Amino acid sequence: xxxxxxxxxxxxxxxxxxxxxxxxxxxxxxxxxxxxxxxxxxxxxxxxxxxxxxxxxxxxxxxxxxxxxxxxxxxxxxxxxxxxxxxxxxxxxxxxxxxxxxxxxxxxxxxxxxxxxxxxxxxxxxxxxxxxxxxxxxxxxxxxxxxxxxxxxxxxxxxxxxxxxxxxxxxxxxxxxxxxxxxxxxxxxxxxxxxxxxxxxxxxxxxxxxxx
Amino acid sequence: xxxxxxxxxxxxxxxxxxxxxxxxxxxxxxxxxxxxxxxxxxxxxxxxxxxxxxxxxxxxxxxxxxxxxxxxxxxxxxxxxxxxxxxxxxxxxxxxxxxxxxxxxxxxxxxxxxxxxxxxxxxxxxxxxxxxxxxxxxxxxxxxxxxxxxxxxxxxxxxxxxxxxxxxxxxxxxxxxxxxxxxxxxxxxxxxxxxxxxxxxxxxxxxxxxxx
Numbered sequence: 001x002x003x004x005x006x007x008x009x010x011x012x013x014x015x016x017x018x019x020x021x022x023x024x025x026x027x028x029x030x031x032x033x034x035x036x037x038x039x040x041x042x043x044x045x046x047x048x049x050x051x052x053x054x055x056x057x058x059x060x061x062x063x064x065x066x067x068x069x070x071x072x073x074x075x076x077x078x079x080x081x082x083x084x085x086x087x088x089x090x091x092x093x094x095x096x097x098x099x100x101x102x103x104x105x106x107x108x109x110x111x112x113x114x115x116x117x118x119x120x121x122x123x124x125x126x127x128x129x130x131x132x133x134x135x136x137x138x139x140x141x142x143x144x145x146x147x148x149x150x151x152x153x154x155x156x157x158x159x160x161x162x163x164x165x166x167x168x169x170x171x172x173x174x175x176x177x178x179x180x181x182x183x184x185x186x187x188x189x190x191x192x193x194x195x196x197x198x199x200x201x202x203x204x205x206x207x208x209x210x211x212x
Numbered sequence: 213x214x215x216x217x218x219x220x221x222x223x224x225x226x227x228x229x230x231x232x233x234x235x236x237x238x239x240x241x242x243x244x245x246x247x248x249x250x251x252x253x254x255x256x257x258x259x260x261x262x263x264x265x266x267x268x269x270x271x272x273x274x275x276x277x278x279x280x281x282x283x284x285x286x287x288x289x290x291x292x293x294x295x296x297x298x299x300x301x302x303x304x305x306x307x308x309x310x311x312x313x314x315x316x317x318x319x320x321x322x323x324x325x326x327x328x329x330x331x332x333x334x335x336x337x338x339x340x341x342x343x344x345x346x347x348x349x350x351x352x353x354x355x356x357x358x359x360x361x362x363x364x365x366x367x368x369x370x371x372x373x374x375x376x377x378x379x380x381x382x383x384x385x386x387x388x389x390x391x392x393x394x395x396x397x398x399x400x401x402x403x404x405x406x407x408x409x410x411x412x413x414x415x416x417x418x419x420x421x422x423x424x
Contacts, residue, residue, distance in 0.1 A: 001249055002274035024294050024315055028240050028247060028287070034323065035240060035247075035287045037213055039294075039384075041315050062214035075240070075247045079291065082236050082251075084346045087354045098363045101343055101354070103236050103253050111246065131313055134296045142299045142313070151310045172251075196408035 001109060001170050006178050009171030012050045015108045018080045018171075019044055019051070023133060025076040027056070027162075029114060031067045038064055040162070042076060043129045054110060054164040055117075055126045065116060065160045074114035074164055080106035081199035089190040091182040099183075104174045106203050111168040117161030124156055175207035184208050213321060213382050218390050218423075221383030224262045227320045230292045230383075231256055231263070235345060237288040239268070239374075241326060243279045250276055252374070254288060255341045266322060266376040267329075267338045277328060277372045286326035286376055292318035293411035301402040303394040316386045318415050323380040329373030336368055387419035396420050 009015060019025075023041040038058065045053035054076055058064060082105035090099045117123070128144050135141035144152060176184050188208070191201040221227060231237075235253040242248075250270065257265035266288055270276060294317035302311045329335070340356050347353035356364060388396050400420070403413040 001251075002271065002276065024317060026238060026289055026291070028249075030242050030247060034285060035242060037240075037287055037289060037321050037382075039213075039291075039315075039317055039319055041296075059214065064214065073246060075249055077238055077249060079238070079251075084253075086347065086350060087358070088350070088352065097359050099359065100356075100364075100367060101346060103251075105236060105251055107251055109249050127312075134313060135298065138298060138300070140300065144312075146299070147309050147311065152312075155312060170249075 001107075001172055003170065003172045004178070007172050007174045009106070009108075009173040011171075014173075015169060015171045016044060016046060016051060018106055018108050019078045020133065022078050022080050023130075025054070025056070025078050027074060027076050027114075029064065029067065029072050029074045031072065036064055036067060038062065041130060041134070043126065043133055051110060051166050051169060053166060054112075055129075056162045057123055057126055057159045058162060060158055060160050062160070068114060068116045068162075071113045071115040074112060076110045076164055078108045078110075081203035082106070083198060083200035085176065085187060086190070089187045090179070091186040092180065102174075102176075104176060104200060104204060106173045106175070106207070107171070109170040110164065110166045111170070112164045112166040114162060114164045117163045119161070120156050123159050123161045124152075126161055127156070127159075173203070173207045175204040177207065213319075213384055215382065215384045216390070219384050219386045221318070221320075221385040226385075227381060227383045228256060228258060228263060230318055230320050231290045232345065234290050234292050235342075237266070237268070237290050239286060239288050239326075241276065241279065241284050241286045243284065248276055248279060250274065253342060253346070255338065255345055263322060263378050263381060265378060266324075267341075268374045269335055269338055269371045270374060272370055272372050274372070280326060280328045280374075283325045283327040286324060288322045288376055290320045290322075293415035294318070295410060295412035297388065297399060298402070301399045302391070303398040304392065314386075314388075316388060316412060316416060318385045318387070318419070319383070321382040322376065322378045323382070324376045324378040326374060326376045329375045331373070332368050335371050335373045336364075338373055339368070339371075385415070385419045387416040389419065389423050
């Protein structure tokens with residue numbers, strides 16, 4: 001990913017936060033027959049405050065599973081808020097007109113090696129952790145144990161675990177950090193006037209506060 | 213992508229609609245040194261009601277440009293609304309408990325071959341079309357001609373065009389089509405009770421109306 005310095009995000013806590021808020025990863029695996037793309041929610045294992053492993057599961061029927069008899073290179077992409085930034089929003093537009101459109105976004109790429117984990121215990125633990133990640137903030141969190149045990153056993157038999165050993169992480173938060181302060185303020189004001197409030201506004205506010 | 217029949221989206225008008233509503237594509241290119249991932253807004257060329265070509269631009273400084281001296285395999289991924297579906301939302305949960313979480317989403321993958329277009333005219337036309345795509349619905353649309361001509365000329369010189377010849381399109385709309393009607397209705401009701409209304413609700417409503 002092309003990432004000028006002002007857009008680089010290297011804070012591991014923020015990168016993990018983006019992943020947990022947007023756990024539907026885009027998994028891309030390079031195979032002899034081309035690029036295989038799947039969209040799957042992930043949980044992350046963290047060591048020394050850094051994501052070291054991603055875990056997920058897919059139906060056994062997913063053709064990806066037959067491509068993973070050996071470990072393969074993969075990237076998992078997590079995407080946060082994004083949106084168009086109109087040149088009309090820049091305070092400097094009426095001054096000199098030297099403005100162009102752009103698109104702001106926050107993303108994390110986790111590169112590494114992917115392999116199959118086809119053990120029922122591993123898949124069950126992953127299901128429980130993923131469920132907790134998605135349910136814990138809900139008023140009455142559902143848990144895997146709420147379903148009949150024999151039903152869950154049959155479900156797990158139809159699933160295959162996927163494990164990504166993460167070797168490289170790239171984070172980018174493109175939030176108008178390269179604009180003069182007056183344009184950052186005018187873009188935030190334009191987004192604030194939109195109803196309902198966009199996720200992009202929240203993302204940009206946080207990113208621009210951090211660079212103060 | 214693993215796509216059971218009930219989630220397959222083959223309607224070209226809908227696939228193009230998803231792209232135009234979510235033009236920030238995730239471009240993945242396979243190179244000798246690994247998978248290169250970039251996030252770039254695209255415009256689409258349509259022939260016989262089907263996307264045949266995608267066009268974009270990147271800064272000349274993007275390392276991707278030096279990998280494209282010859283055409284390479286690529287995929288561009290466009291992502292619509294997505295979100296977690298709690299088992300607690302299913303009408304059948306209190307009846308038999310045989311429910312598990314899932315994640316709904318709408319995506320389009322456009323596979324093909326990517327090459328450089330390093331002609332100023334081509335880049336200028338792409339800029340104008342992309343601007344129109346993003347500005348046309350705004351009250352006072354900005355256009356490239358609103359900026360000083362010499363400024364735009366310098367900007368264009370710093371950009372390189374990218375053209376993807378699309379050879380295969382895969383669309384997936386995962387919107388609980390595999391659930392009984394009572395669960396579809398109860399999931400929509402759960403999403404309707406959320407404030408602000410989620411994009412997922414609108415996506416699911418459209419998808420489930422289509423399958424009626």
